[in-house]
Every structure is written in C-alpha cells, then in structure tokens.
Amino acid sequence: MSTIPINPVLPFLRTDRMPTIWCPGCGIGTTVNCFARALLDSGVDLKHLAIVSGIGCTGRVAGYVKLDSFHTTHGRAIPFATGLKLANPKLNVVVYSGDGDLSAIGGNHLIHAARRNIDIKVICVNNLIYAMTGGQTAPTTPGHVITSTHPYGTFDPNFNLPHLVEAAGAVYVARWTTFHVRQIARSMAEVFKKPGFCFIEILSPCPTLYQRRNKMGDGLDTMKFYKEHSKIKNGVSTSEVGLTRNGDIIVGKFVDRDRSDYLTMAHDQFVEALGDRYVDECAAECCEEGI
Amino acid sequence: MATLAPAVEEKKGGERTALITGSEAIAVACQLADVDVITAYPIRPYDTVMQYIAKLVSNGEMDCEYIVAEGEHSQFEIVKHASAVGARVFCGSSGVGWMYAMEALTVTPALRIPMVCMVGNRALDDPGAFGTEHNDALAVRDLGWMLTWVDSGQEALDSTLIAYRVAEDRRIFLPCAISCDGAFLTHSQSLLQIPSQEQVNEFLPRYNRADLLLHPDNPITVAPQANEDWVMEIRRQNYAAMERTYGVIKEAFADFERIFGRSYGNPFFEEYMTDDADVVLMGMGTLSTPVKVAIRQMRKAGKKVGFVRLRWFRPFAAEELAQCLSRFQAVGVIDRDYSFGSPHSGGVVAGEVRNALYPGAGKKPPVLGFICGLGGREVTIPDVEKITESVYQAAEGKRQPLTQWIGLRE
Numbered sequence: 001m002s003t004i005p006i007n008p009v010l011p012f013l014r015t016d017r018m019p020t021i022w023c024p025g026c027g028i029g030t031t032v033n034c035f036a037r038a039l040l041d042s043g044v045d046l047k048h049l050a051i052v053s054g055i056g057c058t059g060r061v062a063g064y065v066k067l068d069s070f071h072t073t074h075g076r077a078i079p080f081a082t083g084l085k086l087a088n089p090k091l092n093v094v095v096y097s098g099d100g101d102l103s104a105i106g107g108n109h110l111i112h113a114a115r116r117n118i119d120i121k122v123i124c125v126n127n128l129i130y131a132m133t134g135g136q137t138a139p140t141t142p143g144h145v146i147t148s149t150h151p152y153g154t155f156d157p158n159f160n161l162p163h164l165v166e167a168a169g170a171v172y173v174a175r176w177t178t179f180h181v182r183q184i185a186r187s188m189a190e191v192f193k194k195p196g197f198c199f200i201e202i203l204s205p206c207p208t209l210y211q212r213r214n215k216m217g218d219g220l221d222t223m224k225f226y227k228e229h230s231k232i233k234n235g236v237s238t239s240e241v242g243l244t245r246n247g248d249i250i251v252g253k254f255v256d257r258d259r260s261d262y263l264t265m266a267h268d269q270f271v272e273a274l275g276d277r278y279v280d281e282c283a284a285e286c287c288e289e290g291i
Numbered sequence: 292m293a294t295l296a297p298a299v300e301e302k303k304g305g306e307r308t309a310l311i312t313g314s315e316a317i318a319v320a321c322q323l324a325d326v327d328v329i330t331a332y333p334i335r336p337y338d339t340v341m342q343y344i345a346k347l348v349s350n351g352e353m354d355c356e357y358i359v360a361e362g363e364h365s366q367f368e369i370v371k372h373a374s375a376v377g378a379r380v381f382c383g384s385s386g387v388g389w390m391y392a393m394e395a396l397t398v399t400p401a402l403r404i405p406m407v408c409m410v411g412n413r414a415l416d417d418p419g420a421f422g423t424e425h426n427d428a429l430a431v432r433d434l435g436w437m438l439t440w441v442d443s444g445q446e447a448l449d450s451t452l453i454a455y456r457v458a459e460d461r462r463i464f465l466p467c468a469i470s471c472d473g474a475f476l477t478h479s480q481s482l483l484q485i486p487s488q489e490q491v492n493e494f495l496p497r498y499n500r501a502d503l504l505l506h507p508d509n510p511i512t513v514a515p516q517a518n519e520d521w522v523m524e525i526r527r528q529n530y531a532a533m534e535r536t537y538g539v540i541k542e543a544f545a546d547f548e549r550i551f552g553r554s555y556g557n558p559f560f561e562e563y564m565t566d567d568a569d570v571v572l573m574g575m576g577t578l579s580t581p582v583k584v585a586i587r588q589m590r591k592a593g594k595k596v597g598f599v600r601l602r603w604f605r606p607f608a609a610e611e612l613a614q615c616l617s618r619f620q621a622v623g624v625i626d627r628d629y630s631f632g633s634p635h636s637g638g639v640v641a642g643e644v645r646n647a648l649y650p651g652a653g654k655k656p657p658v659l660g661f662i663c664g665l666g667g668r669e670v671t672i673p674d675v676e677k678i679t680e681s682v683y684q685a686a687e688g689k690r691q692p693l694t695q696w697i698g699l700r701e
Contacts, residue, residue, distance in 0.1 A: 074391070133333035133338045136359060149357075
C-alpha cells in the first residue's frame with residue numbers, strides 16, 4: 001500500500017491561510033520552516049507554547065502557525081509577551097517579529113525586556129527596511145542604501161541589534177541569515193531550553209523593496225550574497241558585528257551566558273526581604289498542578 | 292528623478308494642471324506652503340504622503356528638515372517642538388498610528404501649536420484592516436483640534452493651504468487635521484489645479500509665533516505645571532480660540548476665492564441638489580461620490596433627494612446647519628464610523644447633527660442614522676437607495692429605526 005508523504009512541518013501551519021502574503025524570494029517563510037523544524041527537533045510541549053507577533057510582514061507569522069498566537073498592535077509584541085509570561089510562567093513564550101516592529105516603534109520594550117531578563121525568546125527577522133509599508137528607512141537600514149524615504153541613500157547610523165540587546169542584558173544572542181537554515185533551527189531549539197531573554201536575529205531578503213531598489217538582484221542572488229559574505233564567528237564581540245550595505249555579515253552564536261531571569265530575581269528578593277513569611281504563589285500553584 | 296507633479300497643462304503665471312493622487316496633492320501643498328520641518332513614520336495609507344515628500348526633499352525641490360522617526364509618538368512630538376520654536380510643520384498618520392501618538396495629540400492643542408496634519412483615514416485595530424473608517428481622526432474631536440474632511444484631491448490640496456492659514460492665525464494657534472479617506476482618496480489620481488507660488492505666498496503669510504516663540508532672546512516656559520490655579524482659565528482660552536475659528540475660516544475661504552479664483556461656497560458644508568429637495572442625506576469624505584451618483588439616478592425616477600456634505604467637523608457649524616436642515620422633511624446621516632453605547636447607538640456625525648438641531652427654533656426634521664462602509668467597504672448605490680427609502684418613510688411620518696447598519700452581511 002502506498003502512502004502519500006507529508007511535509008513534516010505541515011502540522012504546524014495553517015494551510016487554509018495559504019498562500020501567504022510574502023513575496024517571491026522573501027525569507028520569512030524560510031524562517032517559519034526552520035521554526036517548525038526546531039519545534040520538532042526540540043520536542044517542545046506545544047500546549048505550553050505561545051507565539052506573539054507585532055505588525056509588519058513578519059508580524060503575519062502569528063496567523064500562519066497552527067499554535068496559540070497573538071497578532072498585537074505595532075511594536076507591542078514584547079509587552080504582550082511579558083504579560084503572558086508573568087501571568088503564566090510555565091509558558092514558553094516566543095516573540096516572532098520584524099526589525100521595524102522590534103527595534104523602532106517597539107525599541108523601548110526590547111531593551112527593557114532584555115534588562116529585566118524576561119524569559120521570552122525573541123526571533124527578529126531583519127530585512128533591513130520597513131517592507132510592508134513600502135520600503136522606508138528603518139533603524140536597521142545600513143548607510144548608503146536606497147529607500148523610499150532616502151531616494152539618494154541613507155545616512156543616519158543603523159542599530160547593531162546583537163550589540164544593543166547584549167548591552168541591555170540578553171543572555172543568548174545569535175545571528176544567522178536565511179541561507180543558514182540548519183543553524184537557525186539549531187539556535188531556535190537551543191533557546192526553547194535556555195531560561196532568560198534570548199534573541200535570534202535572522203537576516204532575510206526583501207527582493208521587492210530592498211534588493212530591487214539597490215540593484216542587488218532577486219531572492220536567489222541574495223542567497224548567493226549571504227553565502228559569499230557570511231563569516232561564522234561564534235563568540236565574537238558583538239561590537240564587531242555591525243552591518244553595512246555590501247560588507248561581510250558576521251553570523252554565529254555571539255552570547256550564551258547565565259543570569260537570573262526576572263521571576264527568579266523577584267523570588268530571591270522577596271525571600272531575602274521577607275524570609276519565611278514569603279509564599280511563592282506561582283510555585284505553589286505549579287506544585288498543585290504537578291508541574 | 293522626475294518632478295513629482297509634472298504639468299499636463301501650464302497657465303500663465305505658473306499655475307498648472309497635473310494628474311496626481313490625493314496623497315501627492317497634500318505633498319505638493321506642503322511644498323507650496325514651504326513647510327520647515329516634517330516628520331514621518333510609515334503606516335498605510337498615510338505613508339504615500341511621506342514618500343512623495345521624501346522625493347521632493349531629496350530632489351532639492353523642497354527645502355525642509357525631514358526625519359523618519361522611530362514611531363508616531365516621537366513623530367508628533369518632534370514637530371510639536373519644532374513649531375514651538377517657530378517652524379511651520381507638517382505631520383500625518385492613519386488608524387492606530389494616529390492613536391499611538393495620542394499623548395502628543397492631546398498636548399498639541401493645549402499648547403496652542405498650529406500643527407497641520409493629514410490623517411489618511413483607516414479602520415482602527417482590531418481586527419486589522421487597511422480600509423477607511425473615520426474613528427481615528429474623530430478620536431481627537433473634543434481636544435481642540437480643527438478637523439476637516441475632504442472628498443477630492445483638489446480639496447485636499449486647497450484645504451492644506453487653508454489649514455495653515457487658519458491654524459497659524461494669531462487669533463487661533465490651534466492644530467488642524469485634514470482627513471482623507473484611505474485608498475478612495477489617498478491613492479486615486481485626478482486632474483488638479485496647482486496654484487502658483489506667488490498666489491500661495493499672497494494667501495499664506497509666514498508663521499509668526501511672536502511672544503509665544505521659544506527662543507533664548509524670549510525666555511518663556513512652555514507647559515509649566517498649572518494645577519487648579521489656572522487650568523480652567525487656560526481651557527477657556529482654548530475654547531475662545533475655537534470659537535474664533537468660525538470667523539477666521541470664513542475669512543480664509545473668502546481670501547482663497549479672491550486669490551485662487553476658485554470657490555467652495557459655504558466653507559463648513561457643501562449642498563448638492565438641495566434647492567428643491569424633500570429629504571437630504573448627509574456624510575463626510577469620499578462617500579459623496581456614490582451618494583451623488585445615486586441621487587442623480589433617483590432624481591430621474593422623480594425622487595427629490597439632496598446631499599449635505601459636512602466639510603468641517605470641528606468647528607461644527609451647528610446654527611448654520613440647523614437652519615439648512617430645517618428646510619427638509621427628513622435627514623439621513625451616513626456615518627463611516629461608530630460610537631458604541633452612544634445615544635441611539637448611532638454614529639458620531641448623526642449624534643452631532645441631532646445635537647445641532649435640538650436647541651434651534653424652527654422645524655426639526657427627523658434625523659435617521661446609518662452606519663455604512665466600515666473597514667473600507669464600499670458605500671454602493673443600492674445602499675444609498677435603501678437609505679433614501681427609509682428617510683422618505685420617516686418624512687411621511689412612518690416610524691423608522693434611529694440607527695441602521697447598511698451593507699452588512701447577515
């Protein structure tokens with residue numbers, strides 16, 4: 001009897017919502033594929049997994065995965081995820097959003113969640129531009145890039161996101177491109193098990209608005225560019241991984257360190273201040289539920 | 292790079308005709324008004340304006356500071372402060388982007404900042420929709436913003452110039468938002484008359500903040516804590532400024548006609564086929580197009596229907612409107628907005644129209660409210676016919692629901 005092979009990632013996708021809004025050559029779909037593989041590989045309990053997205057092309061991920069998900073307002077994915085995690089600490093909370101949403105309109109939340117070491121996993125798909133609204137300059141757009149708001153090239157400096165979140169306090173920081181599908185899936189699987197604020201930046205093509213305007217070819221050309229220009233440097237100082245228009249892309253796992261996450265710090269402080277009088281309601285609740 | 296609005300036809304003296312969108316019309320108006328500081332943050336449908344302005348600035352066709360901010364909140368704060376130091380400013384947004392700037396939108400009129408904004412009307416989240424609804428701009432209706440709704444690219448361009456003229460008048464110093472229906476107006480091209488720079492210079496004097504200018508030679512504190520000692524008096528000043536807008540808007544429209552040779556008639560609302568009308572429909576923005584087409588068709592069938600398009604929502608010309616509406620047997624207000632829990636659970640405009648009619652002497656026609664075209668759904672000719680039918684029933688004394696949802700899938 002013959003069987004029809006099914007793509008192993010299909011059970012994680014809402015196929016009734018397909019085709020996606022993503023353009024040909026866009027890398028967001030690739031990252032979702034990696035995410036599904038990471039879920040398979042890591043054996044994460046899907047009943048305790050929540051995906052939170054903001055607004056933008058990557059923000060649409062929340063609607064395409066067959067998981068508990070929330071499509072928040074612009075920039076508000078991290079505060080929503082913070083509330084989710086604090087209210088229900090046993091959840092594995094993943095923020096899946098774009099560079100514009102996370103580092104521009106939501107930039108304040110990004111650094112404060114890292115500072116508090118909130119136990120959430122942030123996947124930032126970085127296409128170096130505001131893609132959904134027409135290719136305007138974002139805080140991640142490198143210099144000398146043509147955008148719809150800088151038709152003769154950008155000049156304001158761009159964020160080095162790994163450096164920013166490391167300085168703010170993230171315990172895990174990695175960067176890959178959509179060429180590095182295995183490494184992405186491996187990093188994602190790692191952060192599911194890593195307590196604290198984890199950040200994975202994934203560079204992704206926007207052939208429609210970034211590569212086209214900058215005469216950098218299509219999605220395939222960008223894969224070749226990523227292949228030729230990516231240098232894997234695990235553990236390198238994040239101060240050295242800033243992005244330029246045509247320069248090398250330093251990828252790898254840059255930070256993997258341990259420090260107490262927000263809820264642990266809160267618990268420890270209450271124990272120190274109150275001693276035996278402190279009752280950890282959350283721990284008691286988890287105990288009752290046998291978790 | 293090509294000029295933004297190439298002339299299809301040029302007239303003597305620098306006036307030209309061009310085929311441009313509503314968003315381009317706003318950008319061209321900013322260029323003609325020689326705006327000094329513009330901030331931007333992308334959100335559809337407003338973002339087309341920021342792109343056109345970016346093009347003008349980059350091409351050296353417009354001399355202004357232009358910054359893409361990191362969110363709407365910063366976007367509106369930056370121009371607010373630029374205005375306090377004497378710069379003519381422009382800003383804009385849509386839907387939830389406008390709402391995210393709400394803190395800045397609140398303090399702007401309170402500080403008497405004559406900011407001019409474009410709101411590309413868009414449905415508020417959730418659920419996400421790109422289409423037009425008017426609740427975004429209406430959210431500031433009680434705060435001291437002047438609010439105008441336009442229904443064509445020409446009116447968008449002209450209203451921007453008029454907005455600067457009124458907002459920056461020393462008697463006013465209040466912000467003004469120009470609402471343009473998303474997609475229907477922002478993204479639709481039409482042939483527009485673009486005035487000459489000389490005409491605009493004559494119409495629009497330079498912004499002069501005078502004794503309110505924040506400058507080292509004029510040490511003042513903007514927005515000090517006032518508490519109960521002075522807050523009521525300060526609010527009263529805002530009230531008085533808004534009261535003066537009625538007269539200043541009329542002056543501006545009269546000057547506009549004198550200098551540009553085009554007239555809008557009554558600045559506050561447009562009347563269409565009302566002279567002999569039995570009943571009238573009312574509304575704001577681009578729904579005027581299907582309504583006017585439907586009215587022309589219904590008139591062929593013998594129905595004497597007219598249309599009153601509200602152009603200025605703040606200030607609201609209550610007395611004039613009440614006088615106008617008293618001529619008709621019934622009024623149907625089409626709202627592209629909602630006000631849940633409001634009297635009769637109606638739309639915002641319907642409520643305001645009833646409010647305007649209540650204290651007046653004279654005849655008070657029944658006012659029916661219709662919620663239609665939410666989330667960018669089209670207001671169709673059959674919708675308008677259905678609305679008119681109900682309004683006629685009311686005119687004949689037959690009881691009709693005060694609020695009806697039209698074009699709803701049930």
